[in-house]
Amino acid sequence: MNYALFFGCVIPTREPSYEASLRAVFKELGVDLIDLDKATCCAPIPIESLDFKTSLAIAAYNLSLAEEANINIMTICNGCFQVLSKANKTLKENETLRTDINKILAEVGREYKGTVDVVDYLQVLHNDVTPERIKENISKSLNKLRVAAFYGCHVLRPSSVLNFDNPEHPHILDDLIELTEAKSVQYMHKTKCCGGLLRGISDDLASKLARNKLFNISNSKADCIVTVCPFCFLQLDVGQLDVRRRFNETYNLPVFHYPELLGLAMGIDPEKLGLKTHRISTESVLKKIE
Amino acid sequence: MAEEFEPKLIAFTCNWCSYAGADLAGVSRMQYPPNVRVIRLMCSGRVDPIFILEALKRADGVLVTGCHIGDCHYVSGNLHAEVRVKLVKKALEMVGLEPERLKLEWISASEGEKFARVIKEMVDQLKKLGKNPLRDG
Amino acid sequence: MANTDIKIKETLRSSELEPNFAEEITKHPGGEKLYLCYQCGSCAGGCPVGKITNSYKPRQIIRMALLGIKNEVLSSDSIWLCASCYTCQERCPQEVEIADLMLAIRNIAAKEGHAPKAFVEQATSLIENGRIPKITGLTQRRRTSLGLPELSPAPADVVKKIAAITGFEQLMEKLKEEAKK
């Protein structure tokens, strides 16, 4: 079982704890991750907003790197997952665009062939590693914990492109959380957007959306939030400080990347998982699971 | 500059499904290239290898269409058409003619869009293949 | 953002509309199905942004596009308020790709010189660094403290070359000029 790991650019630069915990967890689970040295940014929605073709060409470039290595791409960022999946589907289906884009790629010495698939790491855990195998690696029960699963938009939608889970009532992340014996709580508007992409466009609206999510999650009496997307993480972790400033509301809800939670259940040292880098202290959760 | 090559296509349609599909393409005003001449038969099972071979002396490609498998108005005529077209394709290969010049497609009465698409795709393909060397004139 | 509502005239006259606008959008990937919209409101009914501001109404933007209200739509800040969450696209009964359609409208707006500063800055950083966020000393220190290797620069030359071919680099220059005005 091996995959070409596609980190994107936010995780390695701003959320190294996500990378560290993911590498640690996958190593224990025996999944080989091959780094794509020449990868660039996936060219996400802000770029696609300005010029579709540039975004598509950059995505195609990155896909061609995995094609050369002849392994499927595994993403760990919702943004990368959606952009690369969409580009892959578009280019596989649209011959005219493929020809166009390949003319551009030829200038940088590459070609898109359409020979690999893009998968998200949750799919790898759920479908390839399998819950049974993950369970075998779990040494510590998190059964005292109430966790709010936070999917984010771009693993779920558009489902016709991503084909990840039920887009209105998803369960994969809930299932993966419950492998640790923690309780995955239900809360209102679970699949709703965190507002991350509005940062810099309208910080006011971005903060309002984050606040709505925090409000609904805190109503469910969750001890913490588990995210899969680095943008959602920023919105909810650092974003809580912004919410406090703008709305004078304090939630103090620790936020975890999923591999951090899984790492705790697998008995990995919290220091190694990088929990100290979070802006909202995770101490309350660590105490609860002691 | 030389004029673009306009391939000649003869299509055999069955009365019940594919001819009706062509009618629906018309009623829905779906546009397709005018390179095709349709010959209506009652059933694709009526298509005799002789028709195909004679057609290939005069056209660049031949299209045989019928009801989807299981939907044949005459129960099983399309199954026989399928066998025959396969045989003729083999024969074409043996004499060195591109087998792509002969095509079999199932088109139902509700697939007007498919009829138009199949004609367009086949005309495009024939343009790439160029003139049929066996064709007179 | 100061002015987010799309300001349109009190009375719309056909002579002042640009019917080609809709067609222009349908030529753009993602915009192909614009004409299929039957204005049912499934998009706006579930839009998380529309719920918290009066300035973003996806159904009405589509309606304006269909009617040919071009300049007002393209110069508005409203079209940049879509959070690209794809909820509308998931639920549209006519399979209009609404979120992608907003991107198509933004592409056209960008060509006309309208784009938010934040996006232009991100694009510029991408062209220069091959990544959007920059690598700082703090980044590297935090990485090494977690046992991760230092991050090497991304192949910015590739991105720069692609951006030059597609005209993206020039587009960003133009947008930066527009912003100065």
Added chain:
Amino acid sequence: MIDKPRIGVYVCHCGKNIAGVVNVEDVAEHVRNMAGVIVAKDYRYVCSDPGQDMIKKDIRDYQLDRIVVVACSPRLHEPTFRRVLEESGLNPYLLEMVNIREQCSWVHMDEPDKATEKAKDLVRMAILRSQLLEPLEIKEVKVLKSVLIVGGGVSGISAALDLAEMGFKVYLVEKNESIGGHMAQLDKTFPSMDCSICILGPKMVEVARHPKIKIISHADIVRVEGYVGNFKVKIRENPRYVISDRCTGCGECQEVCPIEYPNEWDINLGVRKAISVPFPQAVPSVYRINIDYCLQCYKCVEACGAREAIDFGQKPKETELNVGAIIVAIGFEPYEPYQLKEYGYGTYQNVITNIEFERLINAAGPTEGKLIRVSDMKVPHRIGFIQCVGSRDERIGHIYCSRFCCMSAIKQARQIKEKLPEAEVYIFHTEPRTFGKGFEAFFRKTREYGVSVVRGRASKVLEDPETGNLTVFVEDLSLGKPVEVEVDLLILSVGMSPPKDLESLSRTLRIPRDPDGFLLEAHPKLRPVDTHTAGIFLAGACQSPKDITDSISQAKAAAASVAALLSRGKIRVESMIAHVNQDLCIGCGLCQEICPYQAMTIQNKKSKTIPALCGGCGTCASTCPEHAITMKHYTNKQILAEVVTAFQR
């Protein structure tokens, strides 16, 4: 026989439909001097009376013996022009039609020159072919004065009664235990607010009592053979484990039966016994044992006593019916909205469908007409309807409007207001379609009751897990504002789906389906109850979604069409059949092997066609290794004439 055919060519303008693209004068001119062509004319509408008269006059004046009509699809007007020939004393098979509307002007609108060139080619092909046409023998056979009606819903019932009253023998075959269909499940009908079973029940009884009608229920169609006037249909009656003729419908067995299971007919809210009828008014009133639930305690056998109606050894019974015509009336299935995840049907207990609501509000239903919600058995006071669920939705492939759900919701809203005047009722709709007679007045009346009609298609439904209440998220289009409405009970107004077994039935009957999956009529305007298979007709929602009124109208139309066909007593059969040249036949039997109609027999080591059985596909002709079989009207020579001419210029 005349040595040289004398051909008349008539090019139709079809108003602007053809002439707007194809240069019709040019086409006529192009063939005017071809060998055999005596006259070539273009005319505004050849199918019109004056157009037909023109052809008749020319046949007389010029002794024409071949007619080539260059117009629309032969699937539309071939019968019309064949009649013109017959009325002029010519054999109808001496007509040739060229379709330059569906195949030229409508599909090459942007290339008028090329369309005209193509039209010329097609006409030349037809002229060459017409020279080789031969008159075919017109044969008539007797028709059976009996009819099979598939489906015992309100459409099948109406058609059955009409035909029986006209004196035809009717076999009414129903898949379920009882006839009645969906209408029997409904509480009230719109716009008259009649009690549904009260108006349908008497009709069901009439069907059961009518000496000319035989109901075969709990049965499937296995096979259909033959042709118009003489169909052979094999029916399989599935075992009830109760002998129909002996069961008196007294219900004593049901009283002693200890087993109950969810009654599907009552949307699984109510229960029925392992031996029972689905509802009290069931017709035929014959009980059935559901063997999946039966314990075989034999209490029912005891209760039945000397009547000895119960037979645990019953096997499926196959019978063959001979009928002259068939009406297909198998109706629809309500759309099951599981796929529309945003509405949470199947996940949220208090989200139900309009059909389920009919049973909930019905006095004979599982709650005895008390409107309650399932989660806590409480009476709801805020009720919402979501419209267009499973209709006009590209995502699920239902692009059509189901035509009944708007009025159904308006009616149900009014029923709620009549029972619970204080209730808040919302209808969330895309646009209300109230087009039928009396519908708009009914809608107005419902608004008077204070029902809140919100224009806007619901985007999402969320359940409050504590209360079971539901919040509907919708844009009020008139205000341009997102609105959130909390309700206690939510009704999804589901549309119609083609029944699941329609696909296999369409194959058995050899009737194609339309792109929506319903059965395809012969012509959407002119022949809405006919199919392309002679002798088979359509009624009700299996052709397209319909309300009760429209279903009955179509059923009556289908009955009239059947009567028109069968009352003639005789009918023309296919003249285009295979003919074996006895001199060439080597008796190999290949044709017999491949013929789907068993129309080929070998006599004295030579093959022969049985004309009444031949379907006219011509597969034998192209299979025969000796080229001994001629398919009439589609002979090798005739077809090759077209092939040779196709591009000959």
